[in-house]
Amino acid sequence: MGVSIEGVGYYVPQKVLTNFDLEKMVDTSDEWITTRTGIKERRIAEGESLVDMAYKASLMALEESKTKPEEIDLIILATLTPDLSFPASACLLQARLGCNKAYAFDISAACSGFLYGLEIASSLIISNRAKKVLLVGAERLSQIVDWTDRATCVLFGDGAGAAVLSAEGEGELLASAMRSDGSYWDILYGERCGYLRMKGKELFKLAVRSMAEVCEEVIKRAGVSIADIDLVVPHQANIRIMQALAERLNIPMEKAYSNIHKYGNTSAASIPIALYEAKQEGRLKRGDLVLLTAMGGGLTWGASLLRF
Numbered sequence: 001m002g003v004s005i006e007g008v009g010y011y012v013p014q015k016v017l018t019n020f021d022l023e024k025m026v027d028t029s030d031e032w033i034t035t036r037t038g039i040k041e042r043r044i045a046e047g048e049s050l051v052d053m054a055y056k057a058s059l060m061a062l063e064e065s066k067t068k069p070e071e072i073d074l075i076i077l078a079t080l081t082p083d084l085s086f087p088a089s090a091c092l093l094q095a096r097l098g099c100n101k102a103y104a105f106d107i108s109a110a111c112s113g114f115l116y117g118l119e120i121a122s123s124l125i126i127s128n129r130a131k132k133v134l135l136v137g138a139e140r141l142s143q144i145v146d147w148t149d150r151a152t153c154v155l156f157g158d159g160a161g162a163a164v165l166s167a168e169g170e171g172e173l174l175a176s177a178m179r180s181d182g183s184y185w186d187i188l189y190g191e192r193c194g195y196l197r198m199k200g201k202e203l204f205k206l207a208v209r210s211m212a213e214v215c216e217e218v219i220k221r222a223g224v225s226i227a228d229i230d231l232v233v234p235h236q237a238n239i240r241i242m243q244a245l246a247e248r249l250n251i252p253m254e255k256a257y258s259n260i261h262k263y264g265n266t267s268a269a270s271i272p273i274a275l276y277e278a279k280q281e282g283r284l285k286r287g288d289l290v291l292l293t294a295m296g297g298g299l300t301w302g303a304s305l306l307r308f
């Protein structure tokens with residue numbers, strides 16, 4: 001029995017914050033941000049909660065998969081910026097959507113949240129404990145970014161992505177590998193009721209190495225070759241990390257999807273947003289072999305290889 005992504009959806013706030021806007025806020029430049037990260041602009045939520053964004057992305061995913069809210073039996077929401085400390089944002093989302101037969105919980109795995117969620121959801125589907133799962137990655141990172149710190153504030157943005165998963169479709173999760181190493185917690189963390197803090201240089205090197213390792217592992221376990229892969233959808237943290245990863249895996253950059261120039265790093269939302277846009281642009285089709293990979297605070301990281 002395979003686990004298939006039946007529908008995807010996304011939402012980003014209307015407000016665009018460009019590199020030129022940031023030039024007026026901190027000592028930075030469009031040139032520095034573009035060459036070091038690939039980011040040109042990001043979206044900022046104004047008057048919208050995390051659940052508002054997650055709700056809009058979820059409606060699209062439900063519609064695309066032709067799923068009624070009451071058919072969902074589990075909601076997993078990956079976020080590091082919930083609206084309340086409790087209850088879980090997944091429960092608030094459940095109420096908004098009317099998924100009254102589901103149970104719902106949040107997971108905290110930073111940028112790897114969507115992949116961790118995919119791993120949990122597919123285990124429950126394969127073991128027949130859930131039939132249809134709504135998996136959401138949503139972030140309002142603008143509320144934990146220190147807007148006076150040029151080393152971090154240029155990198156992040158807000159948004160949400162969602163997917164409906166079931167065993168009924170044509171797709172299949174072929175192999176996955178998830179990891180964490182808490183000894184690196186202080187490389188990227190959020191202060192209690194404070195700001196996101198990051199040691200960017202160290203993170204850069206660890207990100208390339210660790211994502212490459214899990215990607216190689218899932219490719220080997222699935223018994224496919226690099227040349228068989230149609231598309232890589234990496235977490236959108238930095239275009240240079242994606243380039244270094246592609247080089248290390250020996251995958252041409254044309255096979256790696258990136259929309260980082262428009263949204264920056266949206267943490268748990270970045271992979272589902274990218275999946276949605278890749279599909280819209282015709283870069284991701286049914287039957288394609290897709291490699292997803294992410295790395296984030298924890299440190300957490302992982303890779304999943306799917307027949308889409």
Ligand code: ACO
Nearest residue numbers: 028032110111150151154200201203204237238267296297
């Ligand atoms: N504008 C201008 N100059 C800047 C800026 C800025 N916005 N930010 C830093 N600088 C300066 C630094 O002060 C430094 O100056 P100095 O040489 O005089 O000391 C210089 O630019 C170089 O800084 P570095 O930190 O060495 O720059 P680097 O090339 O490493 O790029 C970056 C920094 C973009 C943060 C990179 O290290 C990176 O992308 N790291 C990974 C981030 C990441 O992957 N995050 C993912 C996880 S996020 C999550 O889980 C929520």
